[in-house]
Amino acid sequence: MWSYLIRRLAYNIPVYFSILLLVMLALRVRDPVFGRLGKNATQEDITALRAELGLDRPFVYQYGDQVRQVVTFTFDEKSWDYDGQTVGEVLRRCIGPSLAITIPALILTSLLSISVSLVSAWFRGRTLDKSLVFVSVLGMSISFLVYIIFGQYFGAYRLNEYLGKDLFAIYYEPSASNATLGEFVTQVWPKYYLLPVMISVIVAMGYDTRFYRAVMVEESSRDYITTATAKGASHGKIMFVHMLKNALIPIITRVVITIPFLITGSFLLERYFGIPGMGNQLLMAVESGDFPIVQSFTAVFAAIYILSNLLTDVLYALVDPRVRLS
Amino acid sequence: MNFANVFARPGLFLTLSVLAVGIAGCGGDSETSSEVSSAEGSGSDSQSPEDGDGGGSSRPSRPSTSERDTPDHASDPVVVSEMTKQSAEEFEQGYKSRLASGQLKSARIPMRSDGPKSLDPIRGSTTYENQCASQTVETLLQYKYLKRPFEYEPLLLTELPQSEDGLTWHFTLKDDVFFHDNACFPGGKGRKITSADVIYSWKRMADIKGANSKVWWLMKDTVKGFDEYKDSQNAAAAFDYDAPVEGFEIVNDREFKVTLRQKSQSFMWKLCMFQTAVVAREAVEKYGERFGLTPVGTGPFIVKEGDWQQGLGIKFSRNPNYHEAYYPAEHMKSDEADDLHLAAGQRLPILDEVQVVFYKTDQPMWLEFKADKLDYAQVPAENFPEAFSKRTRKLKREMKNKGMKGYPVDLLDFIFRGFNMEDKVLGGNSEKAKYLRQAICSALDWDEQNEAFYNGINVIYDGVIPPGLPGYPQGGNSDKAYRGLDLERAKELMARAGYPDGKGMPTIDYYTSRAQNGQEQSEMISTQLSKIGINVQVHLLDFSQLIKKVDEKSAQFFSFAWSSDYPDGENNLALFYGPNEAPGSNHFNYKNAEYDKLYEQIVSMAPSPERDEIYEKMQSMLMEDCPFAGSMARTRFFVVTERMKNFKPVETFENWYKYVDVVK
Known part of the structure; x- marks a missing residue:
């Protein structure tokens, strides 16, 4: 297995550096200097800013610098937007809040949607199944933004008005960023993160339930299910032991493919609820043309993506004895 | 995008849902995007794509739903x-x-x-x-x-x-x-x-x-x-x-x-x-x-x-x-x-x-204001009808009953469409080119834009000096201006320019910011100019690309906004001073020796009737030569708690x- 992993990693190295190259080239298609200078720019200002941003250096040097940061894992390049702050500082500041939404959301969504899909598959064709499918399709058909707008209005504003106290915050309180870990877990997360997480779960449930239901339906018609039923195994045992175990391959694929996106956060949730996460930061960096942030984020994202793919292979081998990594 | 207002007007809900799908697909809140790339205000990097909420208007050409008083300091000692x-x-x-x-x-x-x-x-x-x-x-x-x-x-x-x-x-x-x-x-x-x-x-x-x-x-x-x-x-x-x-x-x-x-x-x-x-x-x-x-x-x-x-x-x-x-x-x-x-x-x-809280979208700000967590709020465009009467511009009774006060604040804005005076078709000092620019100015209906995109509450005015500053024309109107809508005059000018009914007129390339409702506004401009036979090719760009295009003098016809750095019309008149040509602030590349001489004169003049007279003369020159079509200024509406x-x-x-x- 190790030789397989090393070989796969080696194959991916040129792919990875090509991604960096393409991203850097794509960013430079549009010159960021004019937008950053705004009005009153003189040719001298344009030249000076280009030099300050390092854009006057040959592209090879710029690329080499980015590769160095990735290889040494330093990310010490200065952000173009934040005075004196390195890319590493900005990324570290933002990844935590994003994970505080995405990890609970992923776990909850996966658990709930797998459970619902098992029930749905078991009662395939009956009213319960049809109702669950209907709700899932309905959930998928409504925009994420509508959930956020509704959620914020009813889940925070209206509910708080009704209760006479702030159960869920409409918007993130800046001072909450200074909370200790204990305060974060006991006070900050329930007040500022739980509502966005619930919205995220509701949105993702529709997509995941439909997908997992299809997987479970396919599994439920296998011979081993008939055998288990004939042997008198209980419904619960058949569903959660036999069927679930055999459906793990597509489940793993879907869950692991989501892992890289955990660090991207959800820019819509973050913008509406004021969560200081990566999605919002990345959007700001793209809007303002903060190349170092965009490039470094892409580098981290691409690395996690490649590693996630490898992890998927390893997990396949672990859950399915028929799979051998060689 | 604001849900609070949707409940005040249930009929909007379906529209919102449809819009929401589109916005989500586009990846974010467009107004915020605009705010990020633009800047206004005193001493700020005040060149920006248009954005808008709030405002008041003086409208000479049609019955107005948006008339409001321009600042009258004489009656306020x-x-x-x-x-x-x-x-x-x-x-x-x-x-x-x-x-x-x-x-x-x-x-x-x-x-x-x-x-x-x-x-x-x-x-x-x-x-x-x-x-x-x-x-x-x-x-x-x-x-x-x-x-x-x-x-x-x-x-x-x-x-x-x-x-x-x-x-x-x-x-x-x-x-x-x-x-x-x-x-x-x-x-x-x-x-x-x-x-x-x-x-x-x-x-x-x-x-x-x-x-x-x-x-x-x-x-x-x-x-x-x-x-x-x-x-x-x-x-x-x-x-x-x-x-x-x-x-x-x-x-x-x-x-x-x-x-x-x-x-x-x-x-x-x-x-x-x-x-x-x-x-x-x-x-x-x-x-x-x-x-x-x-x-x-x-x-x-x-x-x-x-x-x-x-x-x-x-x-x-x-x-x-x-x-x-x-x-x-x-x-x-x-x-x-x-x-x-x-x-x-x-x-x-x-x-x-x-404690200053940064809001990237308007809905949470407005909800927090309504939940009594903020001491004042700028009223987002979507919530304007919830807070103010659209007809009278006065704060609604429900808000007054809560002890709130409403304030309109005039911004020192100059929102315009600009012509590149070095362009072969639209630019230059020839009579033919001047007639063409005047025709375009006459065909553009700012009031329609104001109604369609700004609740009809922005200020439409002639010239380049925004409301409230010396040099702003009486009532916002000048008889020297070619501001539309005057289709008859536009058609006549097109004929004099050598393009009767638009015959022989090449397509105009129009550059504007993709932020906000740039696309919709561009569609309206295209429609308005098509009435005099002018076809417009719209180019929607990121703000930085728009600036680059204009700075490189390669934008034929473009849309910008300018907020004054300081409250003196001289700041706006400098936008047409020859030596400030692109990449400087004279994005129009307007060059007029007489104008430049007058500008050099006013730079050192203290406020006086003589200076006001020169301001008027300079504005008249601009309105005659039409290096710009305009103008519009925003007013922000504030609600302040008791x-x-x-x-x-x-x-x-x-x-x-x-x-x-x-x-x-």
Whole structure:
């Protein structure tokens, strides 16, 4: 297995550096200097800013610098937007809040949607199944933004008005960023993160339930299910032991493919609820043309993506004895 | 996008759902995008794609749903009330008792953006950086808080600068101004500011390479020998802040002289702009690139460590060593209706803390305001009908019943469509090209745009000088203007230009920002011009690409907005001054020797009827030559809670936090 992993990693190295190259080239298609200078720019200002941003250096040097940061894992390049702050500082500041939404959301969504899909598959064709499918399709058909707008209005504003106290915050309180870990877990997360997480779960449930239901339906018609039923195994045992175990391959694929996106956060949730996460930061960096942030984020994202793919292979081998990594 | 308003108008819900799908797919809130890439306000990087909410309009060409009074300062006299200055003992005693009881005076206010990126005045370019930096650093002069039209007064000076010849100005600093306490000073105690600090802070504006100054344009061609100093120091291996500048002379620790290259009226206004604020050299040298995170100035508030959560909010705490300053007695008669005169003589700052929260989208801001968590709000366009009557522009009764007050604030905006005067078809000084531009101006219906995209509440006016400034035409209308809609005249002019019914007219390339509703507005422009036979090819660009295109003189016809740096029409007339051609602020590349000569004349003229006459003459030349089509200005609408006192909403200057009070 190790030789397989090393070989796969080696194959991916040129792919990875090509991604960096393409991203850097794509960013430079549009010159960021004019937008950053705004009005009153003189040719001298344009030249000076280009030099300050390092854009006057040959592209090879710029690329080499980015590769160095990735290889040494330093990310010490200065952000173009934040005075004196390195890319590493900005990324570290933002990844935590994003994970505080995405990890609970992923776990909850996966658990709930797998459970619902098992029930749905078991009662395939009956009213319960049809109702669950209907709700899932309905959930998928409504925009994420509508959930956020509704959620914020009813889940925070209206509910708080009704209760006479702030159960869920409409918007993130800046001072909450200074909370200790204990305060974060006991006070900050329930007040500022739980509502966005619930919205995220509701949105993702529709997509995941439909997908997992299809997987479970396919599994439920296998011979081993008939055998288990004939042997008198209980419904619960058949569903959660036999069927679930055999459906793990597509489940793993879907869950692991989501892992890289955990660090991207959800820019819509973050913008509406004021969560200081990566999605919002990345959007700001793209809007303002903060190349170092965009490039470094892409580098981290691409690395996690490649590693996630490898992890998927390893997990396949672990859950399915028929799979051998060689 | 705001849900609160949808429930007030249920019929909108379906539309919202449909729109929401589209917006989500596009990846975000478009207004916020615009705010990020644009900037407005005094001293800000004020070139922007159009955005809009709020406003009022004067509309000569059709029955108006958006008429509102333009500022009428003549009927609103200045009043100077008697005041008793609050003693330092009483001021301190009040603070100590609030501190002891845990009842600090604290305001919570919104900022519709991601907030500032830097609080270093020479790095600041947006109105948000202006607003935040202005609380911690101070300029030599400031705007009078309640006086309209705007005037300046000393802030760090004992009196206004004195000059006998209008070239050499003598400045005297106050004797009781200290920098914030900070670890950069011996013993952590802020020291008294000196003349050398002022000169050092201004020299930083010239340090393009080392300090990454973005604001040299403010000092360019202003002070004798300063441009040469800037060139030589930036060319040298290291920037020498101690090297002399011919136009700067330090008399002693409190007095210094500045000699200008030429007489300049705008120089004093520039001394009100936060970019010229005084900072401590020790702090700049100690914190280096991170000085923008740890600003050490003389302002009424300080930012303590951990109180600025970037992208989220910033908390300003009272500067205990703030110099002696009082709430002004000079006010407008109309201010008395809002009790703005009652605090005269109160020691500043009145508040102990100001928590600014950054909102990237409008819905949470509006909901938090309605949930009583904010002391005031700018009314988002979507919520305008919820707060104000669209017909009367007055605050609705439900809001009044909660003790709220509504204020329209006129912005110094010049929103226009520009022609590249170097373009082969639209540009040039030939009669044919002029007729063509006049025809386009006549065919563009600004009122229709105003109705369709701004609730009909922006100000439509002739010329380039926005409402409220000397030079603004009476009622916003000038008989010299070719502003539409006048299709008959447009068609006639098209024929005179050699394109009867548009025959032979090549397609025009129109460049505008993709932010906001740029596409929809462009569609309307295309439709309007198609009525005189002109086809328009629309190019929607990112703001940076739009600027680049215009700076490179390759945009044939484009859309921009300009917010005045200071309240003088000269600032807008400079946009057409020949030597300012692109990439300078004359994006039109308009060149007219007579106009340039007049501009050079007004630069040094004090406000006077003679100067107003020249302004009018210059505007007439522009309206005849039509290097632009326009114009429009926005008005922001503010709703202020009953507990917030002394607040006179304004967007032209930003150091007003020190005057406001909150009574819980």
